Amino acid sequence: MSSSEHHNGKAGVRRRGLVALALLAPAVLATAACGFQPMYGNLGTNSIGTAQLQQVDIGVIPDRYGQKLRNLLIDRFYADGRPAATLYRLETTLTASEQKLSIQKDATATRAQLVVLAPYRLIDATTGKILFQANARSFISYNVLEQQYGALAAVENAYDRAILEISNEMTIRVAAELGRKT
Numbered sequence: 001m002s003s004s005e006h007h008n009g010k011a012g013v014r015r016r017g018l019v020a021l022a023l024l025a026p027a028v029l030a031t032a033a034c035g036f037q038p039m040y041g042n043l044g045t046n047s048i049g050t051a052q053l054q055q056v057d058i059g060v061i062p063d064r065y066g067q068k069l070r071n072l073l074i075d076r077f078y079a080d081g082r083p084a085a086t087l088y089r090l091e092t093t094l095t096a097s098e099q100k101l102s103i104q105k106d107a108t109a110t111r112a113q114l115v116v117l118a119p120y121r122l123i124d125a126t127t128g129k130i131l132f133q134a135n136a137r138s139f140i141s142y143n144v145l146e147q148q149y150g151a152l153a154a155v156e157n158a159y160d161r162a163i164l165e166i167s168n169e170m171t172i173r174v175a176a177e178l179g180r181k182t
Contacts (some may be wrong), residue, residue: 052178053077053171057086057125065159066094069118072167088131090174092120094166096159101141114140114155116162122174132177136169138162 056077061070073090074082095117102111121133142158145151 052181053175054080054083055087056122056174056178057089059089059091061092061094063094065096065116065163066092068160069094069163069167072163073170076167076171087125088178089123089125090120090170091123092118092170094118094163096162098155100144109144112142112144114138114142114158114162116140116159116166118166118170120170122177131181132174134173136166136173138165138169140165 054077058070058073058077061067069092097115099113099115100109100111101113103109116138118136119133120136122131123129124131138161140158140162142154145154
């Protein structure tokens, strides 16, 4: 290979790199101006994950698992502490049912599925108008154990996992809805 061919090869690579950069730069600038904003990004007080969610009052949810769900939502919505006044109110309830999946000859179950349903709605605190409503649900399978303590612990763990899934889904959907409104 002569030195001129070697030089032309490097120049060709440089030209292709510049052409690729020239084509890529407008695409990057166009995406930056499209309004995309990461939901959980670190954008200060203007991010969807902090500013809008902190404007939601989370209503009391009956029962022990309702209290656990409310506490998870409070942890997610109020990262910087609770606001004095809110613009929105979130109302929800929980219903749970257990289904036996694997039944032995003696009619005892060895596997079960917990189904937790949480219908919820986002309400304008000033007008009382329902802005958004949806259902969050979780299906959690667990082993049915013969030992009493183990069986209770398995059910408790299944409920905790279901509540965690529901709180994640509700947080994402409410944040997306509030992001759409702003």
